[in-house]
Amino acid sequence: MSSSSSSFIQPGSFSKNWSDIEHLSTRSRNVLYTGVRYGRRFLLKALRPEHQKLTDYAALHDKEFRLGISLSHPNIAATFSLENVADLGPCIVQEYIDGVPLDQWLKQKPTTAQRSKVLQQLLDALQYLHERQLVHHDLHGKNILITTNSGNVKLIDFGLSDTDDSTTPRPNDPQSDIKAVGKIIAKLFPRQYLFIRHRCAVGSYGDITALRRAIERRTRTLRVLPNALLIIALAVAVAVLYGAYRRQNVQLEQMQQKMANDVDIEEIKTVLQNVYQPVYDSLQLADSRYTEIAQLYVSIPNTSEEYQKLAARYPEGSEQHYKFTKEWNAVKYMITEDIFEKVTSLPSYIREYQDGRLPEDEYLRLKAKYLSTVKQLHSQ
Numbered sequence: 001m002s003s004s005s006s007s008f009i010q011p012g013s014f015s016k017n018w019s020d021i022e023h024l025s026t027r028s029r030n031v032l033y034t035g036v037r038y039g040r041r042f043l044l045k046a047l048r049p050e051h052q053k054l055t056d057y058a059a060l061h062d063k064e065f066r067l068g069i070s071l072s073h074p075n076i077a078a079t080f081s082l083e084n085v086a087d088l089g090p091c092i093v094q095e096y097i098d099g100v101p102l103d104q105w106l107k108q109k110p111t112t113a114q115r116s117k118v119l120q121q122l123l124d125a126l127q128y129l130h131e132r133q134l135v136h137h138d139l140h141g142k143n144i145l146i147t148t149n150s151g152n153v154k155l156i157d158f159g160l161s162d163t164d165d166s167t168t169p170r171p172n173d174p175q176s177d178i179k180a181v182g183k184i185i186a187k188l189f190p191r192q193y194l195f196i197r198h199r200c201a202v203g204s205y206g207d208i209t210a211l212r213r214a215i216e217r218r219t220r221t222l223r224v225l226p227n228a229l230l231i232i233a234l235a236v237a238v239a240v241l242y243g244a245y246r247r248q249n250v251q252l253e254q255m256q257q258k259m260a261n262d263v264d265i266e267e268i269k270t271v272l273q274n275v276y277q278p279v280y281d282s283l284q285l286a287d288s289r290y291t292e293i294a295q296l297y298v299s300i301p302n303t304s305e306e307y308q309k310l311a312a313r314y315p316e317g318s319e320q321h322y323k324f325t326k327e328w329n330a331v332k333y334m335i336t337e338d339i340f341e342k343v344t345s346l347p348s349y350i351r352e353y354q355d356g357r358l359p360e361d362e363y364l365r366l367k368a369k370y371l372s373t374v375k376q377l378h379s380q
Contacts, residue, residue, distance in 0.1 A: 014039050018085055029057060033088060034096055042080070044091040052089045065092045067134070075125035075153045077145075097154045103141035106187060114151055115188045118144075119215070121153035122184065127208040130174045139180035141187065175203050178211060193218060268324075268331050271310065275301050276335055300336060 016037060021044070024032040029051060033044040045064075051057040061082075068079025078095040085091045099105075102118070110118075122144060129136060136143075138157060145154040182200025185193050196214050205211040279300065307328055314321035352358035 018044075021085075021088070029060070031088075033091075035085070041096045043077075043094040043096045044085060044088060045094060046085070046088045046091045049089070058090070061090060061092065068092065068094065071129075071132075073125055073128045075121045075155055076128070077154050077156045094156075095154075097145045097147060097156070098149070099145040099147040099154060101142045102144040102146060102184070102187065105146040110151070116219075117151065118146060118153055119185065119188055122155070122181070123208055123212055123215075125153060125155045126174075126177050126181065127212075130177070130208055133172060135172050135174055136177050136180075139177050139184070141184070144184070174207060178205055178208070179203070181208075181211065265327060265331070268310070268328055271306050272303060272328075272331055272335055275303050275306060276339065279339055300339070303332060 018035045018037050020041075021033050021035040024034060024043075026032075026048070029048060031046045031048055033046065034041055035044050036042075046052075047057055047061055065079060065082040068077075069081075071079070077097055079092060080095070081093045083091060083093060105118075126136065126139075136155070143155065143157045145156060146152070147154060178200055182197045185200070186197050193215065196211070196218060199205060199214070200211065205214065310328070311321060311324055314324055352363075
């Protein structure tokens with residue numbers, strides 16, 4: 001629509017007369033034009049000049065208009081009138097779609113969400129037609145337009161095939177459209193819905209509702225499957241780790257029993273537990289469920305000084321020194337593993353904040369509370 005800098009309609013731009021008529025394409029039965037009236041562009045569908053005086057073609061033209069004017073759906077191109085246009089003859093005046101055919105739209109590499117939206121809107125339009133005992137009969141990529149601005153479906157050329165034998169009556173069987181939808185799904189999702197596409201081809205779905213339910217079930221399965229596989233993988237990993245943990249415990253117990261006569265195991269346990277006691281204390285804080293203490297605020301103490309004091313009792317390189325070192329490392333490993341196991345089982349308010357699940361003020365409150373408690377603990 002032409003307009004001034006103030007966006008008001010210019011004189012003459014809102015005329016009821018047709019202007020700016022442009023030829024779009026010529027088909028076997030029709031010639032398509034665009035024209036402007038009341039400042040808006042429309043599609044004009046005229047019969048080819050050689051067909052305008054033929055009764056059969058005029059009847060089909062009139063039938064297409066009556067079919068189109070009876071439909072009102074956001075995903076079907078609207079029909080407005082049938083009127084004589086100068087130099088064009090009888091024209092069906094339809095909604096002009098600023099968009100591209102489906103095949104061309106797919107070359108733009110749309111997202112999965114955009115493809116799903118197109119499929120759902122196509123099913124909406126077909127279900128609307130089928131509920132009115134109408135069948136498209138000619139569903140393919142060129143008759144499905146995708147609007148440029150919003151990516152919405154606009155179904156065109158419904159009810160009549162644009163072929164030379166279109167005067168032949170067709171059975172009003174929705175399976176024609178459902179089979180065509182299977183091919184459209186293959187274009188939208190080349191590697192998905194294989195079983196559904198096959199069932200469309202063999203006529204297994206009685207109507208669009210049944211097809212839609214099958215798609216929804218498949219979509220839910222695709223959403224749940226990764227989580228189910230993850231749970232199974234975690235269960236297997238836990239079983240493997242637990243088995244390894246149990247085997248390791250058995251080995252440690254055997255080693256401890258073997259070296260019991262040479263090394264004071266209880267003394268080692270007492271020394272290490274005293275060193276790590278502050279860590280255990282911090283894990284028992286009332287708000288420890290919000291933290292990953294060992295990873296963020298508590299450093300595992302260095303026990304080298306205590307080790308050197310006890311190991312000095314045994315001659316360097318002796319069998320007793322070797323056994324003591326092994327026992328020390330085994331007990332230390334068990335204690336630190338116990339700490340890490342407790343830590344990793346606690347939720348983290350840090351992660352909750354980073355994931356956007358915890359407001360910043362709550363995050364700062366919990367952090368300040370924790371640091372204050374730790375400070376009081378270590379000052380005792």
